[in-house]
Amino acid sequence: MTQNLINAIEKSKRIKMSVRYLGQRQYLVITPANHQYTVRFETQEGLRYGRCTCKAGAKGLACYHLPKAALVDTAIQQMSGH
């Protein structure tokens, strides 16, 4: 894991965000400052890839919205039997 990703995961644990499932593996992440970003996931060859619409995500960097949405995505994938 890169330091960037480790920092993103740590930050996602500290900050309370709400995540809403939009369907088609898309999630709306709402920050305490009421910023809203959409995170999309796809699985390729067994690996999960995520993209976020925030500034960091647009540059291809790991952001703290992604790990938060990933927790919900994991739960939903498990519930739907994937």
Ligand SMILES: [Zn+2]
């Ligand atoms: Zn983001």
